[in-house]
Amino acid sequence: MQHLIIGAGPAGVVAAETLRKADPDAAIAIIGDEPEPPYSRMAIPYYLINNIDESGTYLRxxxxxxxALNIEVVQQRVDKIDTGGKSVTLADGSSRSYDKLLVATGSRPVSPPIPGLDLPQVHSCWTLEDARNIIKLAQPGSNVVLxxxxxxxxxxxxxxxxxxVNLAVVETGNRMVPRMLDEKAGGLLETWCKNRGIDVHTSCSVEGISDAGDGQVEVSLSDGSKLGAALVITATGVKANTDLVADSGIEVDQGILVNRRMQTSNPDVYAAGDVAQGVDFSTGNFEVQAIQPTATDHGRIAALNMAGQGDEHHGTLNMNVLDTVGLxxxxxxxxxGVDGGDSAHLYNPEEFQYINLQFDGDHLVGASSVGKTQHVGVLRGLIESRIHLGEWKQRLMQDPTAIMEAYVACTQELSYH
Amino acid sequence: MQKSLNIDPGKCTGCLQCEMACSYEHTGTFNPSRSYIKVFTFHHEGRFAPYTCTQCDEAWCMRACPVDAITVDMATGAKVVHDDKCVGCKVCTIACPFGTINYSQATGKVVKCDLCGGDPQCAAACPTDAITYVDADWTGYDRMLASAAKSLPSAEATA
Structure with missing residues (x-):
């Protein structure tokens, strides 16, 4: 059995490890196009501040x-997939055949059509190479526009x-992290950042970037401000890397469409991670989530199914955790929230605390929080195990902080023997 | 056979000796707020429930970790955080559905129960055998679903 994995990110690496466990005799190869060992983009922020060196970003x-696991790692770009002949062609002209193929090619940053994005001071922050460039330009005291x-x-x-650096942030949405936080929570983040000297512009867009000489650029904003900068970083979203399957007949929407076994419309080709449009636990719809926990879950489910041992997946829960200058x-x-559902809120702006719980009947279906670091994972447990909260729903409506108590009470035998 | 912590909330008196022992073992201070095991209090029922990581087989925290900072201690089966590798990204804290791996502002790393290398101090400190260290049998996800299923009438805890 020859398993081929395109993409050396978390989805590809977890898939390879899971395949090795499930099929000790199979040939397994990961093909990645970056000139680095398999690494984690999640670790790049910590590399930027020298908390870790480059090797600290490595996935393994x-x-x-x-x-040790007899997993071959190949640094090459894949140019073409031939689903008929069940082989892929690499950039050096060689080809490799497969029995089962996993496409885990991830996503790439997208930029809005802003004039001047091709200037050398403008970078995205996505790859280790991007991080190296940012480190060169983000020197103490320099002006940076994000x-x-x-x-x-x-x-x-x-x-x-x-x-x-002296940092300015420009966001087109009316608040920070609009796709993850509501207005109250996003507002807390904005105040928090402003209190720490960050120049935050929300409901504002960049109209252009021009060369200002001496290695500096000028960034023009829609609110009329003009910001000088030694470095401009674009972080305006990502897009699934589906190009590779464009001519293969495999169905693509926002990402590569996969069923509950992570199988594409071609039964011998699977997809996982940021590139895959798989089933969402909450909605039952097929969505690109592009988050780390989903990438590793996808990788594992795809691998088990490639090895003929998998089940249909109940879907991945969309979730995120974010540390914004300590908040x-x-x-x-x-x-x-959902139509007709109840919600519970705790909002304490002086303490930068916020909890938002969303119920459908007596199930928890969604939640967000700011300023809370203890036991947040139990929100996943409450949602994903579809626990009936019973009387605990009312208690949570009165005290949304009691999430652990609700979980423990609903799942453990509390009576005396 | 590997052993696991067995918690019997019915025997817990809420004395918090386990939290004291845990925080002393891991941080060198008697500071329940830094304990990896927590005793939850249920005023309505007059009950207490100690709660910590079950070292589940699914190891959601370990799988979600982007930098291989959580590994299995082969002797105890505990999922152990390695501070030299943990970057503090907190992905594990949302991936663990039990809420038992947490970020520590004090260290900038995540912290969780490591079974004290095979001699859990919470169990040693518990005066009523509410926490014992016994032979392990079933897995965390089974436990999560089973406990959700028995939680309340007609629970539909399906995978």
Missing amino acids: DPKQHFG IGAGFIGCIILEALVKRG VSCSFGLWM
């Missing part, structure tokens, strides 16, 4: 892990502040 110890205060923008914001926020599932 590249010296011994893959060799375009986009979404999840990725906010997660690198702290690293930039810690590098000692931790998170969101789960249908945090914006």
Whole structure:
């Protein structure tokens, strides 16, 4: 059995490991096009502030892990998939055949059509190579403009502040992280950032970037401001890398469409991670989530099914956790609520605390929080196990902080023997 | 056979000796707010429930970790956080459906029960055997679903 995996991110690596466990005799190869060992983009913010060196971003110890599992890691770009002949063609002209193929090619940053994005001071923050470029330009005291205060923008914001730059952030939405946090929570993040000297512009877009000489650029905003900068970072969203399957007949929507076994419309081809449009636990719809926990879940489910041992998956829960200059926020599932559902809120702006719980009947279906770091995972447990909260729903409506108590009470035998 | 913590909330008196022992073992201070095991209080029922990581087989935290900072201690089966590798990204804290791996502002890393290397101090400190260290049998996800199913009438805890 020859298993081929395109993409060396978390989905591809977890898939390879799961395949090795499920099928000890199979040939397994990961093909990745970046000139690095398999690494994690999630770790890049910590590399930017020298908390870790480059090897600290590696998904696994590249010296011994893959060799010990007899997983071949190939640094090459895949140019073409021939689903008829069940083979792929690599950039060096060679080809490799497969019995089962996993496409885990991830996503790439997209930029809005802003004039001047091709200037050398403008970078995205996506790859290790991007991070190396940012480190060169984000020197203490230099002016930096970050375009986009979404999840990725906010997660690198702290690293930039810690590098000692003067930071301005421009977000087209009316609040920070609009796709993860509601107005109250996004507002807390904005105040928090402004209190720390970050120049936050929401409901504002960048109209153009021009060369200002001496290695500097000028960034023109829709609110009329003009910001000088030594570095402009774009963090305006990502797009699934579906190009590789464009001519293969495999069905593509926002990402590569996969069923509950992570199988594409071609039964021998699977997809996982940021590139895959799989079933969402909360809605039952097929969506691109592009988050780390989903990538690893996808990788595992795809691999089990490639090895003929898998089940249909109940869907992945959309969730995020974010540390914005020390203020931790998170969101789960249908945090914006459902029609006819109840909600519970705790809002304490002086303490930068916020909890938002969303119910459908006596189930928790979504939640978000700001300023809470303890036991947040139980929000996933409450949502994904579809626990009937019973009387605990009313208690949570009165005290939304009691999520652990609700979970423990609903799942453990509390009576005396 | 590996052993696991067995918690019997019915025997817990809420004395918090387990939290004291845990925080002392892991941080060198008697500070229940930094304990990895927590005793939850149910005023309505007059009950207490100690709660910590079940070292589940699914190891949601370990799988979600982007930098291989959580590994299995082969001797105890505990999922152990390695501070030298943990970058503090907190992905594991939302991936764990039990809420038992948490971010520590004090260390900038995540913290969780490590079974104290095979001699859990919470169990040693518990005066009523509400926490014991016994032979392990079933897995965390089974436990999560089974406990959800028995939680209240007609629970529909399906995978």
